[in-house]
Amino acid sequence: MSGAVAIIEEHETVDAFHRGAFYLVQPKGRGHRTGMDAMLLASMVTGNGAIRVADLGAGAGGAGLAVAARLHEARVSLFERSPDMAGFARKTLALAENARIAGRVALFEADVTLRGAARNAAGLVDDSFDHVIMNPPFNDALDRATPDPLKRDAHAIAGDLFEDWIRTAGAILKPSGTLSLIARPHSIADIIAACGKRFGGLEMTPVHARAGENAFRILVSAVKGSRARLQLRSPLVMHATSGHAFAADVDDLNNGRAAYSRM
Amino acid sequence: MSGAVAIIEEHETVDAFHRGAFYLVQPKGRGHRTGMDAMLLASMVTGNGAIRVADLGAGAGGAGLAVAARLHEARVSLFERSPDMAGFARKTLALAENARIAGRVALFEADVTLRGAARNAAGLVDDSFDHVIMNPPFNDALDRATPDPLKRDAHAIAGDLFEDWIRTAGAILKPSGTLSLIARPHSIADIIAACGKRFGGLEMTPVHARAGENAFRILVSAVKGSRARLQLRSPLVMHATSGHAFAADVDDLNNGRAAYSRM
Numbered sequence: 001m002s003g004a005v006a007i008i009e010e011h012e013t014v015d016a017f018h019r020g021a022f023y024l025v026q027p028k029g030r031g032h033r034t035g036m037d038a039m040l041l042a043s044m045v046t047g048n049g050a051i052r053v054a055d056l057g058a059g060a061g062g063a064g065l066a067v068a069a070r071l072h073e074a075r076v077s078l079f080e081r082s083p084d085m086a087g088f089a090r091k092t093l094a095l096a097e098n099a100r101i102a103g104r105v106a107l108f109e110a111d112v113t114l115r116g117a118a119r120n121a122a123g124l125v126d127d128s129f130d131h132v133i134m135n136p137p138f139n140d141a142l143d144r145a146t147p148d149p150l151k152r153d154a155h156a157i158a159g160d161l162f163e164d165w166i167r168t169a170g171a172i173l174k175p176s177g178t179l180s181l182i183a184r185p186h187s188i189a190d191i192i193a194a195c196g197k198r199f200g201g202l203e204m205t206p207v208h209a210r211a212g213e214n215a216f217r218i219l220v221s222a223v224k225g226s227r228a229r230l231q232l233r234s235p236l237v238m239h240a241t242s243g244h245a246f247a248a249d250v251d252d253l254n255n256g257r258a259a260y261s262r263m
Numbered sequence: 264m265s266g267a268v269a270i271i272e273e274h275e276t277v278d279a280f281h282r283g284a285f286y287l288v289q290p291k292g293r294g295h296r297t298g299m300d301a302m303l304l305a306s307m308v309t310g311n312g313a314i315r316v317a318d319l320g321a322g323a324g325g326a327g328l329a330v331a332a333r334l335h336e337a338r339v340s341l342f343e344r345s346p347d348m349a350g351f352a353r354k355t356l357a358l359a360e361n362a363r364i365a366g367r368v369a370l371f372e373a374d375v376t377l378r379g380a381a382r383n384a385a386g387l388v389d390d391s392f393d394h395v396i397m398n399p400p401f402n403d404a405l406d407r408a409t410p411d412p413l414k415r416d417a418h419a420i421a422g423d424l425f426e427d428w429i430r431t432a433g434a435i436l437k438p439s440g441t442l443s444l445i446a447r448p449h450s451i452a453d454i455i456a457a458c459g460k461r462f463g464g465l466e467m468t469p470v471h472a473r474a475g476e477n478a479f480r481i482l483v484s485a486v487k488g489s490r491a492r493l494q495l496r497s498p499l500v501m502h503a504t505s506g507h508a509f510a511a512d513v514d515d516l517n518n519g520r521a522a523y524s525r526m
Binding site: 185186188189192193204206208211212213214215218229230231232233234235263 | 448449451452455456467469471474475476477478481492493494495496497498526
């Protein structure tokens with residue numbers, strides 16, 4: 001998943017994902033670096049044909065590109081507020097190695113918490129997407145403050161973060177469109193509250209590093225306008241009891257060989 | 264766990280629990296019958312010495328008696344609104360087979376949703392319990408209506424059920440006392456909302472019938488006044504891949520040979 005291919009500037013790396021199906025230009029040693037979280041999030045998108053997918057808070061574009069790499073007709077819009085991170089996404093889309101997918105990926109420098117006309121003007125158009133994905137920044141007041149301003153921006157302090165982001169997801173999804181997100185388990189309350197009456201049919205999947213350990217992430221999907229009840233799915237366990245290798249099912253999700261479909 | 268020992272009236276059974284450590288008199292073919300849910304709930308109580316435990320909505324007393332049977336000094340108060348179900352609890356406490364534990368168990372016919380002075384007068388005394396357990400009635404508007412009035416009463420229709428019950432738990436627990444409950448996964452939102460600022464340190468454990476299936480219950484514990492974050496624990500899986508026997512760890516919890524402690 002990592003493994004630098006070429007250093008294009010001294011403070012940047014180019015990393016292979018999906019076993020070389022696409023590459024990301026990323027900041028080196030600062031900012032939020034793409035990894036397993038983005039790949040698991042991307043695995044939650046399913047659908048045939050030219051579905052429209054929005055990646056909110058796309059960063060360097062990892063999750064959005066992973067969707068475009070696996071679903072060969074999907075059209076992906078990346079939304080990123082930070083000009084710095086959007087710059088990495090722009091370089092990523094310009095890489096020759098990504099030519100096969102870049103034509104189906106559009107980048108918008110936009111704050112996903114915008115509302116109303118300003119939101120629509122920024123490319124976050126009402127009722128226009130089939131699937132919205134998000135890996136909202138974390139780190140809150142209980143976490144250790146980080147001296148890295150780029151990382152601090154990505155891992156924002158924000159009590160109403162899920163409300164702001166999920167409100168936008170609810171606005172830009174088509175009726176019965178799907179929201180998928182990855183977050184930390186202690187955000188369950190905020191996520192459910194923000195889904196409120198906008199979304200139903202929540203499916204939550206705990207992600208554990210190893211059997212017997214507490215979950216360190218949750219995958220959540222929800223359907224706009226649904227009234228179906230929350231389901232708590234069987235967990236994903238990343239590693240077998242010993243060793244650092246990924247379990248086969250998780251490795252497939254991480255490398256774009258399988259999708260994590262709704263029930 | 265089941266296995267009738269003696270039919271004391273034609274519409275009643277006497278069932279062994281904890282491999283014969285105690286017995287319950289229960290309605291036959293109507294009302295809510297005690298089973299795995301109550302035993303898992305009881306397994307969540309830990310503590311040494313004469314701790315005070317309240318069982319809210321105790322029914323025939325299954326969970327409360329299971330606590331008293333495993334913790335040999337614990338003092339348990341059963342609260343049950345239905346005179347009919349309280350009658351079964353009363354017969355249970357009068358059984359010769361329960362003489363070893365009945366002296367540490369008190370029965371209160373009381374509505375756990377009472378407030379203020381009326382609540383205190385009913386035995387639900389402010390700041391007086393170390394541990395509160397509850398297996399709130401379920402069945403809501405989406406479930407099939409049941410023609411059995413006794414069962415309907417136990418499985419009440421009530422949107423604010425968790426708010427009402429958890430408010431009482433917050434009132435009657437000592438500072439830093441523990442609430443434990445068992446519920447269905449789709450109640451997660453209501454439970455978290457009701458815990459609100461009253462409780463923190465939530466620990467949620469999904470309970471699955473088999474690996475790969477959605478959870479059908481959640482165990483939740485929380486600490487009065489805590490500000491600690493929610494944790495999502497490793498799941499309990501009741502059955503191995505094939506067969507109807509319980510997995511060893513679940514069997515131990517079900518039979519009072521082990522406690523399910525907080526982290």
